[in-house]
Amino acid sequence: MKLQVNLGANSYPITIGYNALNNIKETINVNRKIAIITDTGVPKKWVDLLANQCPNHFVLTFEQGEQSKCFDTYKSLLEQCIEHKMSRKDAVIAIGGGVVGDLSGFVAASYMRGIDFYNIPTTILSQVDSSVGGKVAIDMGTYKNIVGAFWQPKAVIIDPQVLSTLSIRQQHNGLFEALKMGLILDAELFEYFEQDTLDIEKIIQKSIDLKRQVVEQDEKESSLRKILNFGHTIGHAIESNAGLNTYLHGECVSMGMLFFIEDPALKERVLKAYEKLEAPKVPDYDVQTILDFIAHDKKTAGATTTVVKVPSLGKYTLEEYTVDQLREVLERGPYEK
Ligand SMILES: NC(=O)c1ccc[n+]([C@@H]2O[C@H](COP(=O)([O-])OP(=O)(O)OC[C@H]3O[C@@H](n4cnc5c(N)ncnc54)[C@H](O)[C@@H]3O)[C@@H](O)[C@H]2O)c1
Numbered sequence: 347m348k349l350q351v352n353l354g355a356n357s358y359p360i361t362i363g364y365n366a367l368n369n370i371k372e373t374i375n376v377n378r379k380i381a382i383i384t385d386t387g388v389p390k391k392w393v394d395l396l397a398n399q400c401p402n403h404f405v406l407t408f409e410q411g412e413q414s415k416c417f418d419t420y421k422s423l424l425e426q427c428i429e430h431k432m433s434r435k436d437a438v439i440a441i442g443g444g445v446v447g448d449l450s451g452f453v454a455a456s457y458m459r460g461i462d463f464y465n466i467p468t469t470i471l472s473q474v475d476s477s478v479g480g481k482v483a484i485d486m487g488t489y490k491n492i493v494g495a496f497w498q499p500k501a502v503i504i505d506p507q508v509l510s511t512l513s514i515r516q517q518h519n520g521l522f523e524a525l526k527m528g529l530i531l532d533a534e535l536f537e538y539f540e541q542d543t544l545d546i547e548k549i550i551q552k553s554i555d556l557k558r559q560v561v562e563q564d565e566k567e568s569s570l571r572k573i574l575n576f577g578h579t580i581g582h583a584i585e586s587n588a589g590l591n592t593y594l595h596g597e598c599v600s601m602g603m604l605f606f607i608e609d610p611a612l613k614e615r616v617l618k619a620y621e622k623l624e625a626p627k628v629p630d631y632d633v634q635t636i637l638d639f640i641a642h643d644k645k646t647a648g649a650t651t652t653v654v655k656v657p658s659l660g661k662y663t664l665e666e667y668t669v670d671q672l673r674e675v676l677e678r679g680p681y682e683k
Pocket residue numbers: 385386387388389410411412415442443444445446448468469470471472475476477478479480481482491508509510511512513516519595
C-alpha cells in the first residue's frame with residue numbers, strides 16, 4: 347500500500363507493507379553514500395537487511411534511550427558524517443524508533459544545510475505517528491524537543507515485519523497514540539481497538555493516513571496539528587513527574603486523555619480498550635506539582651494553555667484553559683464521570 351503526503355515541493359510517499367524493507371530500491375536511490383543511523387536496541391537483523399541493499403554505506407549506532415536524543419549525540423553524528431566525507435548529494439536513512447528518527451532527521455536537516463532523509467520506523471509509535479510530519483529535534487536539559495527543525499523525509503517505509511522483535515509493552519505504547527487518533531478523528535479506528543484481536547496493520551495504515559491528512563493541512567503546526575497533542579498536556583506532566591524510565595510516553599498519553607473525554611459512556615469504552623492494552627493506572631499526584639510541570643512544558647510565558655477535548659467519539663474541541671481551570675480538572679481526577 348502506498349500513500350502520498352502532499353506538501354508541494356516537499357511531498358513524499360509512504361510505503362506500508364510486509365517485507366517493504368526487503369526492497370528499498372523501489373523508493374530510495376542507493377547509488378550514493380548512505381549514512382544509516384540506528385541505536386543499540388534495534389535488532390541487528392533489521393539493520394543488516396537494510397545495509398545489504400546499500401552498496402556504499404556506513405552505519406552509525408548510538409546508545410538506545412531518550413537520553414541519547416541530546417546535543418552530544420547530535421554533534422558526534424555530524425562529526426562522523428564529516429569524517430565519512432558525506433556530500434550534499436548523499437543521504438541519511440534512519441532505522442529505529444522515534445528517538446532515531448528525530449535525531450537522524452535533525453542531522454540530515456542541518457548537515458550542509460540539509461541533505462536527503464529517509465525514515466524506516468521500527469516501533470509502533472514511530473510507524474503510527476512520528477515518522478510522518480517532518481518534526482525533527484533533540485532535547486536540551488529538561489526541555490523536550492526544544493531544538494530542531496521541520497525537515498520532511500524523502501520517503502517513509504513502514505514494514506510491520508520489524509515489529510516481531512518489539513516487546514509487547516512497546517507495542518502497546520505505540521498503540522495508545524493510534525487510539526488517540528481514533529478518539530479525536532475517526533470512530534472506525536477507535537472501533538478497531540474494540541475487536542477481539544487487534545489488526546495491527548490496519549491500525550497502522552489508518553493512523554498514519556490520518557496523520558498525513560493533518561500534516562497536509564498544517565505542515566508547521568500553526569493550527570490543526572495541535573489536536574495531536576490530545577492527552578499530552580497532563581500526560582507529559584505525569585511523565586516528567588514520574589521521572590525517566592517509569593512510564594513510557596504512550597502510557598502517559600493514555601492517562602492524560604482520560605481527563606478530557608467528556609462523554610462518560612465513551613470513557614467507559616476507552617477504559618475497556620485500555621485493559622486489553624494493559625494501560626497503567628494513573629498514579630496519585632500532587633496537583634500543584636503537575637501544574638508546575640505543565641507550566642514548564644509550555645516553555646513560554648502566557649496565561650492559558652491550549653487543551654484538546656473529546657466531546658464524543660471522533661470529535662475534538664480546542665480550548666484555552668487558565669491555571670485555575672486546569673487545577674479543577676486535576677482535582678476532579680481522571681476516573682470521575
Ligand atoms: N517527530 C514527531 O512528530 C514525534 C511524534 C511523537 C514522538 N516523537 C518522539 O519519538 C520518541 C519516542 O519514540 P519510540 O517510542 O519509538 O521510542 P524509541 O525510539 O526509544 O524506541 C523504543 C525502544 O525500542 C527499541 N526498538 C526500536 N525498534 C525495535 C524493534 N523493531 N525491535 C525491538 N526493539 C526495537 C529501541 O532501541 C528503543 O530501545 C520520543 O523522543 C518522542 O519525542 C516524535
